[in-house]
Amino acid sequence: MKKKKVSNAAIRRIPRYYRHLEALERKGIARISSAKLAMRMGLTSSQIRHDLASFGEFGQMGYGYSVSELMKEVAGILGMDNCYTAVLVGGGCLGQTLLANFPFARYGIHLSAVYDIAPGMMGKTPFGVAVRYVSDLEADLAIKPADIGILTAPVGSARELAAILENSGVKGIWNFTNDELKLKDPDIVVEDVHLFDSLFSLCCAINERDARKVSNY
Amino acid sequence: MKKKKVSNAAIRRIPRYYRHLEALERKGIARISSAKLAMRMGLTSSQIRHDLASFGEFGQMGYGYSVSELMKEVAGILGMDNCYTAVLVGGGCLGQTLLANFPFARYGIHLSAVYDIAPGMMGKTPFGVAVRYVSDLEADLAIKPADIGILTAPVGSARELAAILENSGVKGIWNFTNDELKLKDPDIVVEDVHLFDSLFSLCCAINERDARKVSNY
DNA sequence: TAGATTGTTAATCGATTAACAATC
DNA sequence: TAGATTGTTAATCGATTAACAATC
Numbered sequence: 001m002k003k004k005k006v007s008n009a010a011i012r013r014i015p016r017y018y019r020h021l022e023a024l025e026r027k028g029i030a031r032i033s034s035a036k037l038a039m040r041m042g043l044t045s046s047q048i049r050h051d052l053a054s055f056g057e058f059g060q061m062g063y064g065y066s067v068s069e070l071m072k073e074v075a076g077i078l079g080m081d082n083c084y085t086a087v088l089v090g091g092g093c094l095g096q097t098l099l100a101n102f103p104f105a106r107y108g109i110h111l112s113a114v115y116d117i118a119p120g121m122m123g124k125t126p127f128g129v130a131v132r133y134v135s136d137l138e139a140d141l142a143i144k145p146a147d148i149g150i151l152t153a154p155v156g157s158a159r160e161l162a163a164i165l166e167n168s169g170v171k172g173i174w175n176f177t178n179d180e181l182k183l184k185d186p187d188i189v190v191e192d193v194h195l196f197d198s199l200f201s202l203c204c205a206i207n208e209r210d211a212r213k214v215s216n217y
Numbered sequence: 218m219k220k221k222k223v224s225n226a227a228i229r230r231i232p233r234y235y236r237h238l239e240a241l242e243r244k245g246i247a248r249i250s251s252a253k254l255a256m257r258m259g260l261t262s263s264q265i266r267h268d269l270a271s272f273g274e275f276g277q278m279g280y281g282y283s284v285s286e287l288m289k290e291v292a293g294i295l296g297m298d299n300c301y302t303a304v305l306v307g308g309g310c311l312g313q314t315l316l317a318n319f320p321f322a323r324y325g326i327h328l329s330a331v332y333d334i335a336p337g338m339m340g341k342t343p344f345g346v347a348v349r350y351v352s353d354l355e356a357d358l359a360i361k362p363a364d365i366g367i368l369t370a371p372v373g374s375a376r377e378l379a380a381i382l383e384n385s386g387v388k389g390i391w392n393f394t395n396d397e398l399k400l401k402d403p404d405i406v407v408e409d410v411h412l413f414d415s416l417f418s419l420c421c422a423i424n425e426r427d428a429r430k431v432s433n434y
Numbered sequence: 435t436a437g438a439t440t441g442t443t444a445a446t447c448g449a450t451t452a453a454c455a456a457t458c
Numbered sequence: 459t460a461g462a463t464t465g466t467t468a469a470t471c472g473a474t475t476a477a478c479a480a481t482c
Contacts, residue, residue, distance in 0.1 A: 006425060009473060015417035019395075033439060045439090046475050053441055061440040062482040078417045079424035093314045100310050102412060109420075148419070171423045174416055178236075187426065191419035193412070195319060199391055200232035200295045202365070202408035203326075206388045207296035208223055209404065226449060250463060262463090263451050270465055278464040279458040437482105444477080451470070458463085 010051045014077055021071040033064035080108040087146045089161050090153030091116030091131060094176055099127045141168035150174045227268045231294055238288040250281035297325040304363045306378050307370030308333030308348060311393055316344045329363060358385035367391045
């Protein structure tokens with residue numbers, strides 16, 4: 001029954017399921033059907049059952065899904081129980097924004113250190129995380145590897161830093177640099193947060209929409 | 218010939234074409250074939266020709282594409298020539314990071330103002346952009362509408378601010394809040410930058426990959 | 435039991451890839 | 459002209475939706 005082929009499209013939707021379940025639990029809702037959840041999320045109930053069924057059997061026929069149980073299962077699928085460790089490479093504006101706003105610990109991710117080049121940052125522990133020199137990154141990772149590298153460094157050094165992360169054996173890189181990393185190992189998962197692409201997909205969609213509108217006259 | 222159905226998947230790839238063309242031009246490369254560009258971008262040449270052909274005929278048979286011409290065309294597709302105006306709603310850590318790092322003007326987007334609630338920010342013009350009170354947003358937009366609203370405000374106020382943006386007639390919202398906006402008008406384009414989803418897709422992919430690895434033994 | 439709702443299989447839809455005639 | 463490479467159409471692949479038997 002378990003372990004069907006999990007589609008890439010499904011993997012990209014799973015975090016969103018988690019957020020919605022979290023919100024449902026906050027509201028005190030104990031159970032939900034695929035139809036109701038679909039309504040909420042703007043999906044079809046078929047798709048939800050399909051997605052979830054590719055990871056296991058989490059529902060009960062005639063009842064639906066228990067919110068708290070499904071949430072636990074989804075947390076497992078997302079790897080929240082794996083105690084992933086991460087290093088943040090680049091303590092500039094963007095890195096600090098992430099530190100300030102993203103609740104890593106709450107979701108089971110342990111940030112072991114921030115790496116930067118500015119002497120002024122050393123010795124500080126912003127949000128409880130130690131700051132180290134980027135030049136120590138390689139040696140530090142050799143002693144204590146990390147699962148995830150978060151790249152918020154300036155674009156010029158991105159490739160080089162990505163190579164250090166790769167060689168240290170990280171499993172994934174969360175890449176905020178405007179550079180497309182070229183890794184040797186295709187097994188390392190790279191997730192790009194590319195703001196340019198994001199904003200201009202928006203602009204492109206607006207542009208297309210307007211073009212269609214005009215052509216309706 | 219022109220104006221075929223443009224797939225959503227293509228729209229999401231177009232900004233990336235632009236970035237690669239920009240890099241090619243910087244390198245002084247004047248022409249490129251779909252095959253070479255495909256190699257560079259990790260796509261197939263078919264896909265590239267398909268994508269571009271859905272917007273027009275930009276290549277020359279036997280030659281390929283002129284980098285500078287294609288770049289101009291792609292800029293047009295992305296709406297860079299439309300002089301879109303934008304307002305940044307939320308001048309906190311994230312908003313300021315965006316102001317500091319994203320070259321809006323360079324890509325033809327005019328940021329008309331930043332909106333915040335902190336009295337300490339008023340009168341300042343970070344990166345040349347005036348700061349205004351959020352309470353002025355609605356009135357300001359009534360006088361001078363914006364094409365794009367950039368939402369970097371705290372989650373609590375997201376819905377309310379989105380409604381103000383919607384009623385003012387924005388064409389799109391670039392949403393950084395951890396809230397899924399529910400707009401009345403389905404024609405308004407919403408682009409979410411959801412860091413939670415991004416990081417946990419990464420974790421989920423790692424988790425899946427590891428599970429597959431283990432099951433190989 | 436009767437009603438509700440799952441998990442799964444089959445049908446549909448959309449996106450990617452392959453193939454090739456047109457042509458620079 | 460011969461070689462290269464496009465734009466386009468047809469074939470394949472993958473993801474979404476519909477349908478329904480199984481069952482709580």
